[in-house]
Amino acid sequence: xxKHACLFFLLLFTxxxxxxxxxxxxxxxxxxxxxxxxxxxxxKAQADFFAQVLQKIETHQxxxxxxxxxAALTQDPDQPNLWVIWAKILKDQGQAQKAxxxxxxxxxxxxxxxxxxxxxxLFLTELGYHVSAKEDLERVYQKTDYRSFELLWSxxxxxxxxxxxxxxxxxxxxxxxxxxxxxxxxxLKLRIEFQLKRWDKAMKTGKRLLALAGDKLQYQQLYLEILxxxxxxxxxxxxxxxxxxxxPQEPWYASYLSILYLETGRLE
Numbered sequence: 038x039x040k041h042a043c044l045f046f047l048l049l050f051t052x053x054x055x056x057x058x059x060x061x062x063x064x065x066x067x068x069x070x071x072x073x074x075x076x077x078x079x080x081k082a083q084a085d086f087f088a089q090v091l092q093k094i095e096t097h098q099x100x101x102x103x104x105x106x107x108a109a110l111t112q113d114p115d116q117p118n119l120w121v122i123w124a125k126i127l128k129d130q131g132q133a134q135k136a137x138x139x140x141x142x143x144x145x146x147x148x149x150x151x152x153x154x155x156x157x158x159l160f161l162t163e164l165g166y167h168v169s170a171k172e173d174l175e176r177v178y179q180k181t182d183y184r185s186f187e188l189l190w191s192x193x194x195x196x197x198x199x200x201x202x203x204x205x206x207x208x209x210x211x212x213x214x215x216x217x218x219x220x221x222x223x224x225l226k227l228r229i230e231f232q233l234k235r236w237d238k239a240m241k242t243g244k245r246l247l248a249l250a251g252d253k254l255q256y257q258q259l260y261l262e263i264l265x266x267x268x269x270x271x272x273x274x275x276x277x278x279x280x281x282x283x284x285p286q287e288p289w290y291a292s293y294l295s296i297l298y299l300e301t302g303r304l305e
Contacts, residue, residue: 067091067125068118072152072185090122099126114147117187120156125163133164151183159191171195186215190222202229220250227259236267254289261293273297 069091071083086109093102106123110116120143124136140157147153158173174192177183189212196205206229213222223246230239243260250256257280264273274297280290 067094068121068187070118071116072118072155072187087118094122094126099129102126114143115150115152117152117156117159117185120153121159121163124156124160128163136160137164151177151181152185155183155185155188159187162191167195184211184215186212186219186222189215190219193222193225197225197229202232205229206233217245218249220246220253220256223249224256224259227256227263231259231263231266234266236263239263239267254287258289265297270297270301 068087070087071079086105090102090105093099093105103123103126106119106126110119110123114120120140124133124140127133127136137157137160140153140160144150144153144157154173154177158170158177161167161170161173170191174188174195177188178192189208193205193209193212196202196208206226209222209226209229213219213226216222223242227239227242227246230236230242240263243256243263246256247260261273261276264270264276274294277290277294277297280287281294284290
């Protein structure tokens with residue numbers, strides 16, 4: 038078992054080390070859509086507005102994007118993800134403190150809008166002020182009925198960092214009820230289920246994850262490890278043979294299959 042783990046991680050780090058594709062501007066940690074709120078559906082107009090704003094940011098039209106966001110927030114301040122994007126633009130422009138001050142003023146002006154606390158908490162996290170960020174996010178979670186994927190996802194990460202794995206898992210599961218289509222959240226859930234040896238749940242989560250993003254090697258690797266450690270060697274072998282045929286250019290699957298054959302005495 039120990040030999041298997043060592044060989045697995047050696048293969049994993051080799052694959053990661055060979056990967057090198059960096060986008061010119063990484064917006065992966067920017068909100069891509071309005072906050073996913075309980076009982077509140079996102080309109081097509083809202084989704085289109087986010088897409089237009091992000092397109093301007095990608096093409097370095099920061100001032101135009103900022104102006105459009107400020108106009109939208111004047112109409113409706115209850116838009117936490119727009120506040121986060123606006124704050125990130127100001128951060129890019131060297132005005133992070135101004136962004137924090139403005140959101141704090143909005144919190145005072147609209148004390149019954151918990152999403153503003155969420156926006157500040159998310160931005161504080163971005164700036165590395167984790168203690169203050171946690172205070173804002175926990176205040177919303179503990180004292181209001183407000184729930185969004187962004188709030189719950191951030192709190193799940195905080196609890197996990199504090200090694201409160203069971204609480205993190207519960208909050209993460211709740212977050213996925215708001216956004217069941219988020220691969221990174223499903224992947225984290227799968228990792229926790231793997232750690233807790235909840236094999237039945239892990240199999241279900243793994244299948245959901247692969248249905249959404251089965252082309253990612255990292256996701257496939259963890260799912261195959263779940264098959265291995267849950268004792269499903271026949272299913273593991275069948276899956277590896279399938280992947281070797283589907284992706285002959287990917288050495289990881291063939292290498293893992295060789296390890297499996299070596300362990301069962303079928304590799305000479």
